[in-house]
Amino acid sequence: MPYNFRLFWRTTYRSFFASKNTPARLTRKRIIFLLLFYLVWPIGSLMHWFFFLLDDILFPGHKTQPIEKPLFILGNLRSGSTFLHRLLSRDSETFTSLTIWDIYLAPSVTQKKITQFVSGMDKKLGGHLHRLLYEFDRRTLGKFKIHRISFFQPEEDENILLHIWDSFWVSFLFPFVDEMPNYRHFDETLAPEHKRRIMAFYKSMLQRHLYATGKKYFVAKNPAFSPKIEMLVEFFPDARIIYMARNPLDMLPSTVSWINYARRVFTDPKESWLYLDEIVDFTRYWYSHPLKYLDTHPSPRHLILNYEDLIQRPEQILRAFYEQFGYPDRPGLDVIVDEAVKETLSFHSDHVYSYEEMGFTRQQIIELYPEIFERFGFDKREHELSGANVQTANIHAFE
Numbered sequence: 001m002p003y004n005f006r007l008f009w010r011t012t013y014r015s016f017f018a019s020k021n022t023p024a025r026l027t028r029k030r031i032i033f034l035l036l037f038y039l040v041w042p043i044g045s046l047m048h049w050f051f052f053l054l055d056d057i058l059f060p061g062h063k064t065q066p067i068e069k070p071l072f073i074l075g076n077l078r079s080g081s082t083f084l085h086r087l088l089s090r091d092s093e094t095f096t097s098l099t100i101w102d103i104y105l106a107p108s109v110t111q112k113k114i115t116q117f118v119s120g121m122d123k124k125l126g127g128h129l130h131r132l133l134y135e136f137d138r139r140t141l142g143k144f145k146i147h148r149i150s151f152f153q154p155e156e157d158e159n160i161l162l163h164i165w166d167s168f169w170v171s172f173l174f175p176f177v178d179e180m181p182n183y184r185h186f187d188e189t190l191a192p193e194h195k196r197r198i199m200a201f202y203k204s205m206l207q208r209h210l211y212a213t214g215k216k217y218f219v220a221k222n223p224a225f226s227p228k229i230e231m232l233v234e235f236f237p238d239a240r241i242i243y244m245a246r247n248p249l250d251m252l253p254s255t256v257s258w259i260n261y262a263r264r265v266f267t268d269p270k271e272s273w274l275y276l277d278e279i280v281d282f283t284r285y286w287y288s289h290p291l292k293y294l295d296t297h298p299s300p301r302h303l304i305l306n307y308e309d310l311i312q313r314p315e316q317i318l319r320a321f322y323e324q325f326g327y328p329d330r331p332g333l334d335v336i337v338d339e340a341v342k343e344t345l346s347f348h349s350d351h352v353y354s355y356e357e358m359g360f361t362r363q364q365i366i367e368l369y370p371e372i373f374e375r376f377g378f379d380k381r382e383h384e385l386s387g388a389n390v391q392t393a394n395i396h397a398f399e
Contacts (some may be wrong), residue, residue: 002197007181011174012038023175033163033266037173044104048163051108059109065207069326070236071095074229075244076286078254078399080307082156084244085221087314087340089154091330096215097154098205100141104232107163107205112212119162132147147300148343158224160205166198168224172262177278186227186280186383187289198237199228208393217327226286229293239301246307247378248283248369249362254399255279280368287372297335300324306376311366314341 002283015034019025055062071088073081089097108114122129133151141149149155161167167184182189190198206218225232226243233239263275294302303321310317315337322330331337355365366373366380373380 002164002166002183002201004181007170007179008165010168010179011176014079014176014179015174023263023271023274024267026156027268029228030270032155045163048107048111051110055109059113061212062109062208062211062343063204065211067203067206067218067236067238069217069238069240069360070206071217071219071240071242072225072236073219073226073233073242073244073288074226075223076226076246076251076255076283078251079223079225079244079246080310080399081221081223082399083340083344084155084220084310087318088219088335088342090336090340091333094327095217095219096160096209096213097208098160099152099221100149100155100159101151101159102209103155103159107160107208109208111213112209116212124252148281154219154221156224157202157205157220157221158222161198161202163205164198164201165202173266175247175263175267175275177275178249183224184278185285185289187230188227195228195231199231202337203235223286227282228289229290233293233297241294241302242306242321243294243302243304244310245287245291245304245372245376247376248287248372249355249378249381250307252279252283252365252368253353253358253360255283256355256358257353276359284369286370289373 014022015030016026020032024030066265075081085097088095101115102112106112118129137151141151147221154275158167162169166181168180170179171180181194186195186392210216210218222228229241232241256273256276259275259279260273291304294304301325305317315334318333318337322328355362362381372378
């Protein structure tokens with residue numbers, strides 16, 4: 001089993017015995033989370049691994065399931081990848097993705113087959129279970145305000161690596177970064193056998209999904225795979241890669257806001273804005289490392305995409321890379337794009353922030369990412385006045 005037991009025990013120990021003066025200090029909120037987590041997660045993990053083993057007996061064909069032309073959307077967090085991912089996922093005749101349901105409740109072939117059987121029976125009996133599930137979904141995950149979250153929406157499948165407790169996402173539940181392997185610089189810092197163990201598990205999960213669903217093309221948005229781009233290509237030589245680039249003046253404060261919001265769901269820190277050095281470090285790397293790789297490995301299977309181009313002309317962008325990457329033509333793409341844009345614009349976040357309240361100035365951000373501003377010609381906004389209502393009022397709908 002490729003489970004990272006050492007990291008699991010270290011995060012457990014730190015949570016209960018060495019969390020003082022950390023963002024994960026033992027407040028009432030944190031204690032409630034820990035009790036719920038250790039009541040649910042270990043039992044759930046044992047159940048999932050039982051079903052993974054059952055897959056090998058009942059559905060051994062998943063091991064040889066081909067993964068043809070998988071599409072991976074990389075880039076920094078808050079750079080338009082969620083919008084593009086969910087837009088593409090609406091083209092269900094072409095693409096499939098992992099949803100939160102697939103990731104946390106039914107990651108195995110056997111569990112997916114059971115889900116499909118129950119779903120089919122429920123539809124024949126009037127769909128009462130479906131209605132209950134969607135109402136539960138609305139009352140729980142629907143309350144999150146960072147972006148639209150649902151059991152039935154495609155989500156970032158870096159989360160699937162939580163089943164081996166070997167993911168950057170562990171830090172959202174247990175923000176003890178000093179205990180973590182350096183996932184933020186994955187290609188360059190992790191041992192080769194460690195990297196391959198993680199990627200082999202990830203590949204097996206995609207194979208299970210494609211085998212169980214019968215779908216052909218997989219699409220994933222994975223900002224946290226930006227530092228894994230070399231290993232990604234090694235394990236998926238047929239991969240198509242889109243790298244999303246967004247103006248750092250928008251990306252950085254939005255990322256700081258998102259990470260603080262996400263980690264605060266599970267912790268109760270005193271400070272307002274944390275993890276600034278960590279975020280600056282990995283965002284610079286998540287620009288430089290994948291772009292360097294793409295520059296030195298030119299291919300028609302790769303595309304570097306400016307965020308502004310995507311939101312200004314999404315249909316033209318999609319049609320162009322469908323043709324470039326060899327995906328089948330989709331006559332109704334204009335309708336899909338229109339519906340996706342309307343849904344995105346209907347979601348209003350109440351999450352408010354500015355880069356100045358985080359301790360940054362416009363000039364500091366420009367100096368942190370000089371090559372990115374030069375390469376993409378991003379607006380440096382010299383017209384903005386210090387102390388004015390600058391970046392950013394609300395989280396952008398298309399992030």
